[in-house]
Amino acid sequence: MRLVSHPVLCNYYVTYRCNATCSFCDIWERPSPYVTLDNARQNLRDLKKLGVRVVDFTGGEPLLHRQLPELLEEAKQLGLITTITTNALLYPKYAERLQGLVDMLHFSLDSPIADEHDQSRGGRCFDKVMESIQIARKLGERPDILFTIFEHNVHQIRQMHENICLPNDLVLILNPVFEYNTVETGDRFSEDALRQMSWWGGQKNVYLNDAFVQLRRDGGNHVEDPVCRAGSTTIVISPENKIVLPCYHLGLKEFAISDKLYDLYRSDEVQKLVALEGRLPACEGCAINCYMQPSFAVEVNKYWWKALPSTIKYNWIKGTWKQLL
Template identity: 85%
Template structure:
C-alpha cells in the first residue's frame, strides 16, 4: 500500500569533482561544472512545491563548491531538511560558514585505522576527519560517522564505535557497500549481514535493517520492484539537468531551464518514472541512495524493517520534528 505519492528526497549533485579517489566510487572520474546559485534557488522552490522534504547536497565532494553555505541557506529558508556528506578535507576551512546549516552532517570514515582509511580514499584524510569531528563539536554541531561497510572491515565496527563514536557522542551510520556500473566492491556474506543487523540495535549505531533484508532477498526484482527511485527521489546534476530514473543508471536527462516543477510532472518524465525498478539493469539492485526513500513510502515488509531504525535515528538527531 502506497502511503506517500510525491517525491520526498532530492539528491542534488553540486559537482562531480572530488579531492579524493575512492576505490569504490567512479563519480570523481567525471568532468563537471558547479551548480549555480541562481539555478539552485529556482529548483529548491520547485522541490518544495513537489513535496520534497530532504535535500542531500552531494557530489563528488560537496565542499569543493565555494557557495555551498549559500545553497544550504536557501534550502533552510524553505524549511527543507539538509544533509551533507564530506571526506573532511575541507571542513575545517568552512566549518564556521556551515554552522547551523546542515541538519545531518556526515563525515565519511572507512576504517578506525588511519593508514587503511587513507588507502581506501586514495588521499591522506583520516587526520582531517579527526580534526573535523573536534571542530564540529566545538561549534555545537552533531555530526555522524558514515562507515561504508565491506566484508573486509565488518570486524572493525566495534573499534569504530568504541574508540571514535562513543567518546565523541557520535552516531555511527553503517552503510552497506553496493556494486554499480563497472564499480565492483564485493558482496557481503550472510554472516556479515547478520552481524550488521545485530550492530544496528546497539547504542550510537544506526543501520536501516531493510538494507539487510533486501540483500538477503537478492535485491530488487523487476517483476515485483521494491525500488521507487523515480517517484521518491529527484536527481539533479551539476549541469542543471533532471536525471532519470536515478543517477547510477542515468538512462536519460532533461534540461531543467527553471521549470523543474512542470518538467517533473510532464508526461515524458512520468513515463520514465513508471519504469522505476522495472528496467533490466534494476534486477538485483541494492543501492542505498534510492532504497531508503523507497522503503519510506509504501507499507510492506521493508517499511516495517526500516521503521525502528528510522525512528531511532530521527529521535536521536531531533529531525523527527521536521518530518511532520
C-alpha cells in the same frame, strides 16, 4: 499500500568533482561544472512545491562548491531538511560558514585505522576527519560517522564504535556497500556479516537500516515485483542543471530544467520514465542505498516494517523528527 505519492528527497549533485579517489566510487572520474546559485534558488522553490522534504547536497565532494553555505541557506529558508556527506578534507576551512545549516552532517570514514582509511580514499583523509570531529563539536554540531561496510571490514565496527563514536557522542551509520556499473566492491556479504550488521544496528548510537540487510538477503530489487521507487521518491539534479532519470547510477536520460523543474517533473515524458522505476533490465538485483532508503519509507511492505525501528531511532537521536511532523 502506498503512503506517499510525491517525491520526498532530492539528490542535488552540486559537482561531480572530488578531491579524493575512492576505490569503490567512480564519480570523481567525471568532468563537471558546479551548479549555479540562481538555478538552485528556482529549483529549491520547485522542489518544495513538489513536496520534497529533504535535500542532500552531494557530489563528488560538496565542499568543493564555494557557494555551498548559500545553497544551504536557501534550502533552510524554505524549511527543507539539509544533509551533506563529506570526506572532511575541507571541513576545517569552512566549518564556521556551515554552522547551523546542515541538519544531517556525515563524515565518511572507512576504517578506524588511519593507513587503511587513507589507502581506500587515495589520500590523507583520516587526520582531517579526526580534526573535523573536534571542530564540529566545539561549534555545537553533531556530525555522524558514515562507515561503508564491506565483507572485509565488518569486524572493525566495534573499534569504530568504541574508539571514535562513543567518546565523541556521535552516531555511527553503517552503510553496506553496493555494486553499480563496473565499480569493484569485492566479495558479496556472507550471512555472518549480515547478522553482525543487524546486531550492531541495535546498539547505542548505531544506525543501520535493517531493510538494507533484508534486501541483500532477498537478492536485491526484482523487476517483476520491484521494491525500488527511485523515480517517484527521489529527484536527481545534475551539476549541468538537468534531471537525471531513472536515477543517477543508471542515468538513461537527462532533461534540461531551464527554470521549470515543477512542470518538467510532472510532464508526461518524465512521468513515463518514472513509471519504469525498478522495472528496467539494469534494475535487477539493485541494492543502491540512496534510492532504497526513500523507497522503503513510502510504501507499507516488509521493507517498510524492517526500516521503521531504525528510522524512528535515528530521527529521535538527531531531533529531525520535529521537522518531519
